[in-house]
Amino acid sequence: MTGAGFDARAVRADVPILAEADAAGRPLAYLDSAATSQKPAAVLAAMDAYYREANANVHRGVYALAAEATERFEAGRASVARLVGSRPEATVFAKNASEAVNVVAYAWGLRNLRAGDVVVVTEMEHHSNIVPWQIVAGLTGARVEFVPVVDDGVLDLAVLERLLATEPVRMVGVVHVSNVLGTINPVAAITRMARDAGALSLVDASQSVPHMPVVFDDVGADFMVFTGHKMLGPTGIGVLAARRDALDAMEPFLGGGEMIRDVRTDGSTWADIPHRFEAGTPPIAEAVGIGAAAEYLMALGMENVRAHETALTGRVLDVLGAVEGIAVYGPRDVARRGSPVSFSLPDIHPHDLAQLVDRDGVCVRAGHHCAKPLMRSLGVPATTRASAYVYTTPDDVDRLGAAIASARAFMGVA
Amino acid sequence: MMPGIEDLYQEIILTHYKAPKHRGTLADPTVSVTQNNPMCGDEIRVDVRLEDGRIADLAHSGQGCSISQSAASMMSEQMVGRTPGEALESIEAFRRVMHGDPAPDDVELGDAEALSGVARFPARVKCALLAWMALKDALQSVDDPKEATGGRSD
Ligand SMILES: Cc1ncc(COP(=O)(O)O)c(C=O)c1O
Numbered sequence: 074m075t076g077a078g079f080d081a082r083a084v085r086a087d088v089p090i091l092a093e094a095d096a097a098g099r100p101l102a103y104l105d106s107a108a109t110s111q112k113p114a115a116v117l118a119a120m121d122a123y124y125r126e127a128n129a130n131v132h133r134g135v136y137a138l139a140a141e142a143t144e145r146f147e148a149g150r151a152s153v154a155r156l157v158g159s160r161p162e163a164t165v166f167a168k169n170a171s172e173a174v175n176v177v178a179y180a181w182g183l184r185n186l187r188a189g190d191v192v193v194v195t196e197m198e199h200h201s202n203i204v205p206w207q208i209v210a211g212l213t214g215a216r217v218e219f220v221p222v223v224d225d226g227v228l229d230l231a232v233l234e235r236l237l238a239t240e241p242v243r244m245v246g247v248v249h250v251s252n253v254l255g256t257i258n259p260v261a262a263i264t265r266m267a268r269d270a271g272a273l274s275l276v277d278a279s280q281s282v283p284h285m286p287v288v289f290d291d292v293g294a295d296f297m298v299f300t301g302h303k304m305l306g307p308t309g310i311g312v313l314a315a316r317r318d319a320l321d322a323m324e325p326f327l328g329g330g331e332m333i334r335d336v337r338t339d340g341s342t343w344a345d346i347p348h349r350f351e352a353g354t355p356p357i358a359e360a361v362g363i364g365a366a367a368e369y370l371m372a373l374g375m376e377n378v379r380a381h382e383t384a385l386t387g388r389v390l391d392v393l394g395a396v397e398g399i400a401v402y403g404p405r406d407v408a409r410r411g412s413p414v415s416f417s418l419p420d421i422h423p424h425d426l427a428q429l430v431d432r433d434g435v436c437v438r439a440g441h442h443c444a445k446p447l448m449r450s451l452g453v454p455a456t457t458r459a460s461a462y463v464y465t466t467p468d469d470v471d472r473l474g475a476a477i478a479s480a481r482a483f484m485g486v487a
Numbered sequence: 488m489m490p491g492i493e494d495l496y497q498e499i500i501l502t503h504y505k506a507p508k509h510r511g512t513l514a515d516p517t518v519s520v521t522q523n524n525p526m527c528g529d530e531i532r533v534d535v536r537l538e539d540g541r542i543a544d545l546a547h548s549g550q551g552c553s554i555s556q557s558a559a560s561m562m563s564e565q566m567v568g569r570t571p572g573e574a575l576e577s578i579e580a581f582r583r584v585m586h587g588d589p590a591p592d593d594v595e596l597g598d599a600e601a602l603s604g605v606a607r608f609p610a611r612v613k614c615a616l617l618a619w620m621a622l623k624d625a626l627q628s629v630d631d632p633k634e635a636t637g638g639r640s641d
Contacts, residue, residue, distance in 0.1 A: 422550075422551065422552035422553060423527070423552070424527055424535075424552035424554070424611070424614065425496075425552045425553045425554075428492070428495065428608070428611070429492065429496075432492050439526065439527065440526060440527045440528065441528035445528065448528060452551050454527065454528035454529055454530065455527045455528045455529065483496070484501070484553075485501075485505075
């Protein structure tokens with residue numbers, strides 16, 4: 074059913090938390106990868122090996138062990154850069170995607186936004202690409218404007234076009250794949266529109282980089298963020314990939330060790346990129362882990378990953394579509410969407426549904442998915458969301474269908 | 488041992504959920520408070536009418552799961568007729584039960600005792616407490632109704 078050489082069962086066997094549940098006869102239908110992914114043994118082993126074999130603080134160490142630690146840390150960066158086609162020196166590690174947006178909001182926004190300037194984001198952003206801009210707008214007198222979501226969950230680009238033509242827009246922030254609707258936004262077109270209007274752009278690729286081929290230059294953004302834990306890697310590490318000159322023009326965000334060239338009592342100067350934006354001892358084992366995750370994904374082949382997920386997402390849409398009275402959000406056409414599928418049942422609250430399907434070993438998320446402006450625009454306080462990944466099998470999806478049926482029977486609405 | 492689902496969804500809870508008591512709004516509330524659950528986005532409004540030092544009527548409205556809706560229904564049923572002092576005592580007892588402590592013997596929680604199983608599902612404790620915390624906020628703000636903020640601005 075999927076690309077040559079891709080076998081979700083084999084991936085599943087590589088992921089201890091799933092393999093062990095399978096072996097124990099209590100298989101997990103883990104359908105919450107949009108929140109965080111499970112981790113292959115190769116990622117865990119790389120992190121473990123780093124601590125066992127190469128632990129030392131990175132950079133500046135003269136002894137061989139410190140050189141080895143630095144080499145593994147920078148190799149992690151190189152792997153991540155290769156996955157998305159960014160330049161290693163313009164690939165900055167942060168704590169997560171949220172912090173990566175904050176780096177841009179503070180290091181660029183706080184210094185460059187003026188009263189009256191406009192930052193445009195969209196109604197389908199995760200809070201992490203809204204709130205940092207609201208904070209920095211509050212500090213600078215800039216305004217945040219929103220591109221609305223229309224039809225089956227797509228952006229109203231006419232509004233973006235109008236804003237760019239009539240307002241002093243300095244930054245356009247857009248999510249590549251919505252973590253709620255699954256919508257794949259036309260980011261290349263959007264970043265071009267921004268550039269043509271003299272604005273910078275930031276693409277939140279948290280839900281695309283793990284799931285499909287993403288090439289930094291094709292996205293065309295000045296800044297692109299994503300997060301380790303959603304791409305088979307560990308928590309505690311995220312990525313800001315940037316255009317080299319945009320990054321190089323920026324002053325630091327956080328100050329401290331590692332990020333300086335010289336420190337004097339009368340002032341300091343900054344290290345070159347990317348270290349200028351990595352104050353303090355970095356998350357070294359996590360960099361090793363995200364590097365191993367990037368290698369694992371490249372070995373699977375991102376085209377294969379995308380083909381596998383497209384097929385599974387079609388199955389999710391079919392299974393959900395068969396449920397009486399259900400509302401499914403986002404594009405129907407799997408070619409226009411990623412794997413997160415949000416839905417509402419008329420008579421069962423998302424919280425109750427997520428709790429009830431858990432009885433059957435089915436993990437789905439219920440809530441606002443950190444996208445409250447989108448929830449308001451959909452007119453619901455919360456949805457239930459199922460999201461597939463490389464280790465998801467058709468059986469997992471069918472079990473979701475069966476678990477929903479039994480939840481409806483339990484609540485007396487079947 | 489993982490707690491079983493039957494600890495959470497007892498029959499009486501589903502009965503209240505399907506036919507909630509005191510659901511709606513009051514035409515002439517003494518005080519009205521909205522609380523939201525930042526985790527799920529659910530929102531509950533509680534209206535209270537005080538007369539002669541007692542809770543003369545109560546109503547709850549908004550959206551929520553079976554736990555938050557049944558907890559609101561059970562609470563409303565229990566609280567009508569009580570003084571604010573008595574009500575606050577019950578709310579405190581209920582809050583303790585939700586955190587896994589036993590209910591004090593001298594406090595009557597009525598049907599809400601069936602919610603004690605919620606304590607074993609930490610993610611759902613907030614759901615059960617939503618209406619009760621709204622009522623607490625309402626009663627404490629009675630001296631100055633403008634103070635009733637709902638605890639959060641969102
Ligand atoms: C689209 C999107 N952006 C940003 C984030 C934030 O990621 P993190 O919590 O790792 O900062 C998420 C994940 O929740 C997401 O789905």
